[in-house]
Amino acid sequence: EIVLTQSPVTLSLSPGERATLSCRASQSVSSNLAWYQQKPGQAPRLLIYDASTRATGIPARFSGSGSGTEFTLIISSLEPEDFAVYYCQQRTNWPPDYTFGQGTKLEIK
């Protein structure tokens, strides 16, 4: 079973600052990694898939990078609406597994 570890657990920043979120896999997942944003009381929203491809309608300030076991989500300049919890997720074909990381809470400083 692949374990995803996200860091930091909580990130306190101000609007306009750059946010860097990390996700580490216990073994290689190639580029099979996605990032989601979840706001309180809402369903998760897909931001990035295949490690670096922005989903439809996602602003360019969100970017993803990495492969293998180390991945990064960068928000270049934080907007007030970006403060939320962010999850990474890996996809393994066999055995089929779609594990999520434990999440990083991005809060306003």
Added chain:
Amino acid sequence: QAQLVESGGGVVQPGRSLRLSCAASGFSFSLYAMHWVRQAPGKGLEWVAFISYDGSNKQYADSMKGRFSISRDNSKKTLFLHMSSLKPEDTALYYCARMERRAFDIWGRGTMVTVSS
């Protein structure tokens, strides 16, 4: 506009069963693989189960194997999750999600399941 709406949640006693439904609209449901994901109160996301576009392939998270069963009715554009032998630790908000390009691109708003005596 693609949309998923879950239903069927509620309060159920430990050991009992419950069936969740997820109604799809605004897209060709029969062309997409689907998933169930759950979120315990105040906790993170946990993948539950997967079903291929035609229902021929089904997979489950280890902790749900043998107790949960995923199915679909493409003629009714509906996804199901049958849960049996429910435990208090199954208490969660259950989401259905569409899989597109190897990620979950459309999510419902969830249906709450509470397992309690």
